[in-house]
Amino acid sequence: MTSVSILIVSYNVRQYVAHAIDAILKSDMEEMEIIVVDNNSYDNTVAYLQDRYHHLHQIKIIENSDNVGFGKAVNQAAAVAKGDYYFILNPDTIIEEETILTLQDYLDDHPDVGMIGPKIINADGSLQLACKRSFPTASVALPKLLGLSRLFPNSRWAGKYNLTYLDPDAVHAVDAISGSCMFIRSALFHELNGFDERFFMFGEDLDLCFRIWKNNYEIHYVPRTQIVHYQGESVKSAPFDSINAFYNAMILFADKHFSFGSGWLMKLAIRCGIYARKLLSMIGEKRSQILSVTLDGLVVFLAFMVAIPLRFSHFEPITMSKGLVPTIYIFFWISVGSLFQLYSRYILSYSRA
Structure with a gap:
């Protein structure tokens, strides 16, 4: 019997995904499987992993002939996964030995919670703010877009996007967690039909969180364990503009979830804010x-x-x-x-x- 299926999508990060798998294999969890979906990497990832882990039956590798995006690749892995829980994990992460067991025990003890995420640490030891978030409604996104969240991180209004006013070492019910590390009940994942594959690389995590919330399940931030995330490694070799892809995903999210119920004025404000932030990001990059x-x-x-x-x-x-x-x-x-x-x-x- 498989309790947990670890789902990893890789793209030209063979060393990182190998380190991630090595850390998983050191964990306290025994009843698990690891499914890696490679999105047509050109760094020989598949052959490298097959040679490195050929003796381990619990590791499965799916090789795509095209880069189908993050959400679709996770759905591919989920289609063959057997676990009661899915641990969706980025390849550029390192978990602790007790991470999987800690997260499983938490969901076992909290049947009203559909998905959880741990505390996420950057490579420099700082907290990765995306590990606990609010949905980007107009009132939440405005301080973020204006840069006020950096100036007043402890304010409940200005810091609501990344919930920076909350204790990072305490458990909290939140709107959303980071897509780099999501621990979800497999039955719930399939009930929601997995990730929306219209989101190619960004936004699919936020969309999934929103649909979980609409189905009356809670999402919790659980810092009883933590992981390290070397953020953005796959994006470095991506054959597209990552800034443009991110903000297009945010526009898709706003169109999908704020089109009618929140009013056309709110939708217009969100779109204008996203375009303004996108322009500033592009100017900053150039x-x-x-x-x-x-x-x-x-x-x-x-x-x-x-x-x-x-x-x-x-x-x-x-x-x-x-x-x-x-x-x-x-x-x-x-x-x-x-x-x-x-x-x-x-x-x-x-x-x-």
Whole structure:
């Protein structure tokens, strides 16, 4: 009999998934199986795991010919899993020896709870805030989008998104937990038809939590055990824009769950906030390139202004009618730099040369 099925989705993180499996095999749990679904990794993950664990019958590996996304891959694993509980675990995590048994005992003792998650620690030892969250309604998301949650983490209003005002070492009933580590009753998972496969990589955990809540089950944050999560390792090699994928998932979540009952005004506010946050995130990610282009524009303009009196022995103020000339000059040099990938590849500029 299998009590717990550990479901892992991997994508080009063979060393991390091996370390995760090694930690699982050291656990106090005996009646378990490990199912790894590989989403068409190009780092030879499947062959590596087959060679490393060929002698262990409780480890199953499913190899996909395409990257089908996180939610669909978990559903694949759940379709062949035999456990009473599913432990959905990211490949870039390390659990403690008692983690699985602690989580199973908690659900055994709390029949009204459908899913739980442990305390999650970053690689630097800090708390990973996503391990306990509220649903992103307008009143919850607004302080987060405005950055107020960082300024006032202990405020019940500003800190509600990640529940930063709660004691991180105490058990709490929460709206949502992190998709990197979810311990759920298998019967409930199948009752809800698993993850919504329209969410490719982000948002499927939040969507599942919302549907659990709608089915009158509680979700608990249980810091009686903890895991380490080396966040974002799979995303590093993803062939898509992770920021864009994340915010598109949030828009899908808002459209799915806040379309009618919460009113069109609330839905519009959420979408505007998501788009604003998405724009700020993209600007933050490209800040080096933006700074380089801005500096180059300024340097080329100043060079143009200095060159005029040196060439013609006099200087005339740039009027509106003459402003097109330096504009074209600046545009030309910025375009040349972009053509040779001066900004995208090297994060350099003329001004740094």
